[in-house]
Amino acid sequence: MAGAEPVVIIGLITMNQEVAGGQFLLSCKLPVSFPDPEPGQFVMVKITAGMLPLLRRPFSIHDFSRGDDHARLEILYRVVGGGTKLLASLPPGSTLGVLGPLGNGFTIIPERKNIVIIAGGMGIAPLSFLIRRYASLIRQEEMSRARLSRRIIAYIGTAAAECLVGLDRIADCCSEVKISTEDGSCGFQGNVLELFCRDRAFYNPADAAIYTCGPTGMMKGLATLINGIGFFCQASLEERMACGHGACLGCAVAAGKDGTGLYKRVCKDGPVFSLQDLAWQT
Amino acid sequence: MKHTSKPSLDVEVGPLRLKNPLLTASGTFGYGAEYAGFMDLNCLGALIVKGLSLKPRPGNPPPRIMETAGGMLNAIGLENVGVKAFIAEKLPFLQDFSVPVIANIFGETVEEYQEIAALLERAEGICALELNISCPNVKKGGVAFGADPALAAEVTKRVKSVTSLPLIVKLTPNVTDITLIAESVAAAGADVLSLINTITGMSVDVKRRIPHLANITGGLSGPAIKPIALRMVWQVVNRVEIPVIGCGGIATAEDALEFLIVGARAVQVGTANFITPTAIPDILKGLEAFLADQKLAAIDEIIGTLNC
Numbered sequence: 241m242a243g244a245e246p247v248v249i250i251g252l253i254t255m256n257q258e259v260a261g262g263q264f265l266l267s268c269k270l271p272v273s274f275p276d277p278e279p280g281q282f283v284m285v286k287i288t289a290g291m292l293p294l295l296r297r298p299f300s301i302h303d304f305s306r307g308d309d310h311a312r313l314e315i316l317y318r319v320v321g322g323g324t325k326l327l328a329s330l331p332p333g334s335t336l337g338v339l340g341p342l343g344n345g346f347t348i349i350p351e352r353k354n355i356v357i358i359a360g361g362m363g364i365a366p367l368s369f370l371i372r373r374y375a376s377l378i379r380q381e382e383m384s385r386a387r388l389s390r391r392i393i394a395y396i397g398t399a400a401a402e403c404l405v406g407l408d409r410i411a412d413c414c415s416e417v418k419i420s421t422e423d424g425s426c427g428f429q430g431n432v433l434e435l436f437c438r439d440r441a442f443y444n445p446a447d448a449a450i451y452t453c454g455p456t457g458m459m460k461g462l463a464t465l466i467n468g469i470g471f472f473c474q475a476s477l478e479e480r481m482a483c484g485h486g487a488c489l490g491c492a493v494a495a496g497k498d499g500t501g502l503y504k505r506v507c508k509d510g511p512v513f514s515l516q517d518l519a520w521q522t
Numbered sequence: 523m524k525h526t527s528k529p530s531l532d533v534e535v536g537p538l539r540l541k542n543p544l545l546t547a548s549g550t551f552g553y554g555a556e557y558a559g560f561m562d563l564n565c566l567g568a569l570i571v572k573g574l575s576l577k578p579r580p581g582n583p584p585p586r587i588m589e590t591a592g593g594m595l596n597a598i599g600l601e602n603v604g605v606k607a608f609i610a611e612k613l614p615f616l617q618d619f620s621v622p623v624i625a626n627i628f629g630e631t632v633e634e635y636q637e638i639a640a641l642l643e644r645a646e647g648i649c650a651l652e653l654n655i656s657c658p659n660v661k662k663g664g665v666a667f668g669a670d671p672a673l674a675a676e677v678t679k680r681v682k683s684v685t686s687l688p689l690i691v692k693l694t695p696n697v698t699d700i701t702l703i704a705e706s707v708a709a710a711g712a713d714v715l716s717l718i719n720t721i722t723g724m725s726v727d728v729k730r731r732i733p734h735l736a737n738i739t740g741g742l743s744g745p746a747i748k749p750i751a752l753r754m755v756w757q758v759v760n761r762v763e764i765p766v767i768g769c770g771g772i773a774t775a776e777d778a779l780e781f782l783i784v785g786a787r788a789v790q791v792g793t794a795n796f797i798t799p800t801a802i803p804d805i806l807k808g809l810e811a812f813l814a815d816q817k818l819a820a821i822d823e824i825i826g827t828l829n830c
């Protein structure tokens with residue numbers, strides 16, 4: 241689902257803090273004209289006023305709120321290259337070019353009892369916004385005494401305990417938060433897919449909706465795991481982008497069954513896709 | 523005499539009369555609708571759409587792009603909906619606007635170029651054709667035509683024979699002497715030349731020891747190529763009689779002015795649109811401000827005024 245047209249505006253960084261090794265939480269004040277984003281949408285950020293780096297960088301929207309005369313946008317990012325390294329060095333008070341909100345968000349499903357979230361590594365960034373949106377919806381349903389009592393179960397996987405980020409935002413929203421670490425320093429030892437696999441049989445397509453974001457290998461593994469069962473499952477992808485708004489065709493991802501050779505744009509046709517719609521075998 | 527009226531940005535580019543010298547570079551503006559939410563398409567001098575082939579093309583496997591210092595590499599693979607789908611599905615949207623639409627076309631054989639041109643001849647709403655003989659990313663067709671003066675002349679002549687539309691031929695810089703191709707294509711009947719297309723480049727991931735692009739090489743665009751583009755435009759302007767449209771790394775009004783001063787009658791803006799969707803309206807304002815500041819009545823007055 242996409243809402244209003246994206247805007248090109250300047251934001252003011254109010255916070256830019258390292259929250260775990262190499263992972264940063266940035267909060268940015270925007271003009272009120274910035275449209276309400278949907279969980280799953282992203283922004284293209286111009287890190288400097290000049291030509292270095294040349295291109296904007298895509299970041300999923302981690303959180304969004306409104307004040308009386310401004311909007312507040314948060315992104316959770318990892319330093320992976322020159323652009324993000326520069327971003328991490330910007331102090332509060334710096335300006336940031338923001339283009340967005342962009343892309344299609346996650347689909348909110350009514351009437352599904354179990355909202356299953358599977359986050360690998362930085363995948364928690366867009367999923368946190370989704371969890372908080374669902375939690376707000378569920379609270380409204382409970383207040384109106386809806387027939388169905390819904391729950392959010394989050395499976396969070398990282399390399400080690402010190403890499404875990406964003407848990408404080410979602411702890412109150414989830415019925416359960418299950419953690420896996422590769423090195424066993426917290427929770428289940430192994431990857432998040434193995435953790436989910438142990439519970440897989442508790443869920444069925446009629447009562448569950450699955451949302452995922454994380455390393456390609458993880459999402460590919462999930463696609464194999466749930467293949468043919470009929471779950472509603474959406475994945476948020478990322479890919480190198482130049483324009484971020486559908487013009488350059490740079491962010492192609494293979495779609496279509498059995499390698500029919502078709503591509504979709506992660507920025508415009510995504511970043512949220514039905515897991516089964518992607519050609520994972522390529 | 524005091525100039526009290528607004529400076530004129532009108533330009534004549536051979537048979538084309540444009541309200542300003544700013545065109546979109548093919549491949550950077552989709553089919554126009556992609557930018558309609560950011561800007562008024564009617565402010566463009568002309569809209570050159572994504573290159574069209576006879577059949578739809580899916581494009582190259584990812585990764586298709588990679589940023590470089592002051593630029594980017596692309597190996598999109600000429601993904602496009604095909605000329606028939608363009609006419610049926612993309613052109614109607616553009617017909618609600620007054621902006622002149624130019625169809626960029628390419629083929630793997632001369633016959634394909636002719637077939638596409640013939641289909642567009644019957645379509646309403648196209649004011650010119652731009653022949654892509656220069657794309658560096660395609661293994662067949664593109665590179666071969668643009669690198670050989672005789673082949674470039676042949677495709678120009680054969681397309682000219684089947685179209686009544688003004689013919690712009692877009693040249694590749696990936697040649698030893700671009701002026702030879704320019705002369706050959708001009709003699710074969712091209713109405714206008716546009717240059718340059720992207721420059722073939724490469725980038726490597728040192729940790730994984732693989733190219734950053736699935737295609738290995740790609741076309742370099744952006745500010746990094748401007749000096750090369752500008753030099754080539756200057757060389758070609760001084761070699762042919764037909765008008766030249768300059769392209770390559772233009773991001774600001776100053777950049778555009780450099781090309782106009784060396785003799786381009788108009789310019790294309792490409793990569794800059796990715797970073798700033800309103801790049802062209804911004805450059806337009808810059809040109810107006812320049813003319814006012816320099817007390818010039820028309821942009822036409824600076825074209826080809828390089829002192830050297």
